[in-house]
Amino acid sequence: MRINKINIFLIVAAIMGITSACSDMESIHEEYLQGEKIYAGKLDSLQVFSGYERVRIVGLTRYLGHSKECVVEWNGQSQVFPINATSNGTFEMLIEDLEERNYEFTVYTRDEELNKSVIQTCKGKAIGNIFRDSQLSRRITGFNFSGAAFSAQWADKAESEYVVKTMFRYENNNGQMTEVTVLPDDASTILYDWKAGGDIEIHSAIVTGDMGFDTIYLEPVQERLPVDAVFQLDKSYFKGVHLKNDTYGTGYGGVLAGMWDGIKGSAQNSRYHTGDGEGVPHTVTFDLGVVADLTRFEIAGREDYHNWNPKRFQLWGCESIEGKDTDLPASDANWEQEAIAKGWKLLIDTNASNPFLNTFELDKTKTENVRYVRYRVLEVVGPPATGKGAYGCVQEVTFWGENIGPAE
Numbered sequence: 088m089r090i091n092k093i094n095i096f097l098i099v100a101a102i103m104g105i106t107s108a109c110s111d112m113e114s115i116h117e118e119y120l121q122g123e124k125i126y127a128g129k130l131d132s133l134q135v136f137s138g139y140e141r142v143r144i145v146g147l148t149r150y151l152g153h154s155k156e157c158v159v160e161w162n163g164q165s166q167v168f169p170i171n172a173t174s175n176g177t178f179e180m181l182i183e184d185l186e187e188r189n190y191e192f193t194v195y196t197r198d199e200e201l202n203k204s205v206i207q208t209c210k211g212k213a214i215g216n217i218f219r220d221s222q223l224s225r226r227i228t229g230f231n232f233s234g235a236a237f238s239a240q241w242a243d244k245a246e247s248e249y250v251v252k253t254m255f256r257y258e259n260n261n262g263q264m265t266e267v268t269v270l271p272d273d274a275s276t277i278l279y280d281w282k283a284g285g286d287i288e289i290h291s292a293i294v295t296g297d298m299g300f301d302t303i304y305l306e307p308v309q310e311r312l313p314v315d316a317v318f319q320l321d322k323s324y325f326k327g328v329h330l331k332n333d334t335y336g337t338g339y340g341g342v343l344a345g346m347w348d349g350i351k352g353s354a355q356n357s358r359y360h361t362g363d364g365e366g367v368p369h370t371v372t373f374d375l376g377v378v379a380d381l382t383r384f385e386i387a388g389r390e391d392y393h394n395w396n397p398k399r400f401q402l403w404g405c406e407s408i409e410g411k412d413t414d415l416p417a418s419d420a421n422w423e424q425e426a427i428a429k430g431w432k433l434l435i436d437t438n439a440s441n442p443f444l445n446t447f448e449l450d451k452t453k454t455e456n457v458r459y460v461r462y463r464v465l466e467v468v469g470p471p472a473t474g475k476g477a478y479g480c481v482q483e484v485t486f487w488g489e490n491i492g493p494a495e
Contacts, residue, residue: 127154128152142181151178158195162190240274254288332370339360346481359371399439401462
């Protein structure tokens with residue numbers, strides 16, 4: 088009897104095992120028994136671009152198929168975008184009202200039967216005030232004159248890497264603000280009709296990061312134009328003008344242009360030098376290349392050998408050279424009267440206190456609107472100081488002025 092009970096138990100256990108095995112097999116194949124799973128077409132190569140408190144997600148549509156909408160999910164939120172317009176093989180989605188931080192987005196599409204595409208993820212960042220306030224506006228490093236052009240000099244664009252443009256406003260002499268757009272590659276900006284000590288406003292716009300698509304403005308920076316409007320004249324605009332009875336300055340290896348080549352000292356080809364018999368007094372005439380109210384003048388003779396450096400001299404100026412030839416030589420007692428009669432203005436009549444380097448302040452009321460300068464040396468260092476046996480030599484001349492403008 089006991090054997091029969093055991094046999095019955097074994098038979099029941101076997102039947103239960105077979106039933107369980109069949110159930111497991113059915114569960115394994117259940118998903119296949121329900122039919123083939125269909126996936127909707129997807130967006131490809133997703134990219135996330137940074138905006139101001141928003142992002143833009145862009146995907147390629149080459150594998151989109153018949154998908155009609157795209158779903159984007161992030162941080163428990165979601166947004167559905169109907170796919171009703173594409174551009175150049177791309178589809179764009181704008182997600183706004185985001186806090187400034189990094190995000191991970193889950194993206195999938197659906198077709199009309201609500202079949203989903205393969206799920207994708209992409210990462211990006213929304214930009215906000217923290218990023219904006221950490222950026223630097225374009226910065227003015229100084230002002231200078233080049234020729235007749237007064238300009239503001241800008242710091243290198245690498246200092247403000249995300250700045251895409253700057254609205255630069257400066258006060259003009261009419262009390263109004265002149266506005267100029269400064270681009271990242273601009274190293275300088277020319278200012279016209281600017282007011283000394285006038286207001287400046289620098290208002291830079293930045294792009295929102297490396298993958299940015301928005302442009303936002305930084306806080307404007309307030310500054311002022313220079314109060315001192317005196318600048319050194321650009322010597323690259325100087326050139327010689329030979330009037331009647333002027334020396335050519337080419338004696339003993341001299342060259343007239345050496346007077347404004349920027350080289351002081353005693354170099355032979357970097358100075359003017361009169362020739363034998365030209366004597367003292369004599370004259371040299373040159374064109375400044377601009378019109379200016381001259382304020383300061385520096386003259387440098389030879390440094391190691393002072394003979395023939397200027398001891399007493401005059402500067403004469405005018406705006407136009409027409410009719411300014413003087414028939415009398417510079418040594419004639421009536422030369423000054425003829426010069427005045429022909430329109431020359433006496434800018435300075437002075438003695439050089441230093442045998443090498445001298446600087447003189449000029450009376451601005453006497454030096455207005457000067458373009459052409461005539462240097463008349465009356466006495467030099469060393470014997471003889473005047474007469475046919477004397478020579479003239481100058482290594483360098485430098486002028487400063489204000490109200491600098493272009494020459495006609």
